[in-house]
Amino acid sequence: MGRNPLLAALRTLRGLPRSFPATAGPPPSTSDPEFKLPKRSSLSIVILSNVFLQISFFIIVSSSSAFAEHLGGTASFSGLVIGIPTVFSALALIPLMKYDGGKYKLPLHIACASSIIAHILYGSAYAANFLYLILMGRIVNGFGFTGFLYAKRYCTDARFVGLRRRTMLAGWIVVGQGMGLSAGPFIGGLLYKVGFHNAVFNGYTSPGWVMVGVWAVFWVCVTLWYEDETKDTEPSPEPSIEMTTLAGDRQTSGIDISGPSSSTEISRISQRTHDINIDPEPSIATTEPAYKMTAHQWGVVACMCWHAMTCFFVLGAWESNISVYGAASHFQWSPFAAGNFIALGGILTFPFLLSNLILAPRVQDRHTLALGSALGMSGLLIMMGLLAADRVTFLGFLVAWFLVALGFNLASTVTLSLLSKQLPGEWNGRTSLLIQYSNYLGRTTGAIWGGSGVKVGMLRYVGLEIGLVGIGALMFMFLWRDLKAKTG
Template sequence: MIDLKLLLILNQINPFSSRHETSDNHDQEDFKLPNLASLVIMILMNLLLQVSFFIVISSSNKYAEYLGGNATFSGVAIGIPTAFAGLSLIPLTKYDRGMYRMPLHVSCCFAILGHVAYALAFRTNFLYLILIGRCLLGVAFSMFMYGKRYCTDPRIVGIRRRTTLASWMVISQGMGMSLGPFLGGVMYDIGFSNSIFNGYTSPGWIMAGILAGFWVLVAKYFEDIPQPPTILELQSASDPNAPITSLEVKGGDKEASPDYPSASATRPASPVDESFRAQLSLITLSQWGVIACMCWFSMLCFFILGSWEANLPVFGAADENLRWSPFAAGNFIALGGITAARRTQDRKILAFGTILGLSGLIIFFFILRTGKVNYGSLFTCWWSVALGFNLATTVTLSLLSKQLPPEWNGCTSMAIQYSNYTGRVTGAIWGGSGVSVGMMNFVGLEIVMVAIGAVFFTTLWRNLKTKTG
């Protein structure tokens, strides 16, 4: 059995223990930051994946039509990666050991494969290769969850730095949302004289090349979080002469000697499991309400953003006052998504972003009703929606990380990311079908969803207060 001395060492080294700290130590913990090069890589990875997601939006409808598809197929192709991202998180989180290097390599690999497959659909004249490429990209998009988890990981990020780092993630998200459609529109404008590299396929080839170069930088410069000491290492540190065969860190031989029973045989449950269950029982009803509220807003924001991104090229091409080409649609989406958020109290960011986004939806509803849709009025609505709901996404995870125990960071990251994925995939499909179901119905549903979120928000306003930063 593990002796008392070893347990004391474990308690001292465990980063989640409740040991007493001085005020200075608390301040250092509150403001700590990860390795700069690794942080930059995580933010750049988020940017490149956002560009990868959005670069096809401005031309995917035309690409699908060329290969025999329709607007709804285009919406599915835009949104389907998030479904595969959610599925891929199941094996990834099982084997990542709480680290980040392995998911980064997996993401780079599948992003390159996905872009190549998407580009080859034109040459092979195979519509469903577009879908296959986007599904492969979905595995790469699992990195979105790891980026959020990295920025709120209590092992490397202090509580007063989490909203700041989350803001940088949202800034890269906004840049990707702007740069992607713009580049896609520019690439479409290069023409179709070449069956390999043309307006439909060039986004795939270019992004595959960029990500291949970035993968080299990841391999060379990314530093993962140091693994905590194992039981054997701690025992050796406390007593160099201790027989290390008395402990089996990873289960060991099922037929261990009776004199040296395995660790799993000497204790019915790990202290971490018992601590987690104890903390779970202490979560109050209001805290469960905050968790549900943040998951709803995560889904809501990405549902609306995804639906507008998928709908604008289709609506812009169908409306008689606009008649957009993919190039014009890409520029328009880019203009609306160009702004990003600054730092303030989390619940105020959420309130301001929601109100701003809702105002864009309401204005658009009345514009549709009067039939006075033009470039200026539509841009005003899209700008409000893009800025408002991008702003709101800044705080969903950082707010939960400040209210719940550090051990919950992995679970809350997963909950928020699955909410994001749900909103992305359903929003893209809804956006692709917006013209066929009726644009009044399209925006009306989104207003109702925001109203439900407002009920959550106002009811839990006091419970949403956290530390700034």
């Protein structure tokens, strides 16, 4: 008696796995979705946009206090000038995200246009002899600084960045941060030193006019070479279960699915299974349920937001305080000297930030966070000791600034990449927004706090920062196990 095709088909269906590999063997590393990267020219444009935004943020740091005082402002007003852009950037983010369509070209064009207008306003303040034109220019800069969020989101976008590439790309974002921290104050201080004695292009305004030219050239590059990803580059869908079953049974059950006879065989099977109820594979017919976060995951999100805020609070405070404290203390620094000091600390961090790009694929994000926080805390404690002993030397101040700059820049590399590894890809927009708002909150309040550091007392100034870092340390010690994520 011949083999029953119905029973053969049912046995095959019962023994099927829930999914099928796309290839017979493991995919090569170049096609592994965990290691994928976007188009190189577009990625380069995004990383460069972050560099130029960082330089735009920092280039006025060394001379803004002197510029504000020349036009009748105070040191606290100078801190406000440094920190105010992030407030307006935060206000602009949500409306912009409604129109970006999940893409990045529109935000890039907005960043270029806003930066050009902002630097023109800043550069015109001297000739107009109007203090608040500086503030207006920095407010418009804030609309351009929305690009900070899009750079971070691009580097963790699950559609075209593999899970094991995200910390590495976040490292490139922080390298850009370090470049802005080094090059911005140095260039600003150098331009102040050179002077260019005229009402339009002088030591106060030249940083603005130089950045107008830089952004104009970069805008042309964006137009020529940046391309949004045209399609989702996630792995192609698996073959359907019905087609795989029929194809796999051509040899074992004697059913030929090609040619006229296939319809006859399938019709016969359909008649003989008239009274048999076979449930379809549920994973094919149903959609994925809404993702629900656990209490521990919410704790991880809160921990990363706190660390993002703290890192930028401390960095922003030191960046705005160094020129104020340097001028008021026994150092008697000019804007040029203060800019050089800020830049020197940033330059010293560079070898370590570049090493982080190499080590990122081998080190867990939570270890990077712990190391960065420990280095930053050690810098704060050194500065506290120097202030308490009233023995702040150039070398001691530099060591403290170097450890603060290295530690908190290093810690800031993982705040978003860690969340992107623990949460689904569709949450990337929400998590990047939360982290960016935390960055903005820290940057704004830190810049104001740093500008007021001499007035409130330098011991209180550093003490608050130590307290914030200590709270963060308690959080990640409590959530240590929940912070584990894949390397890369």
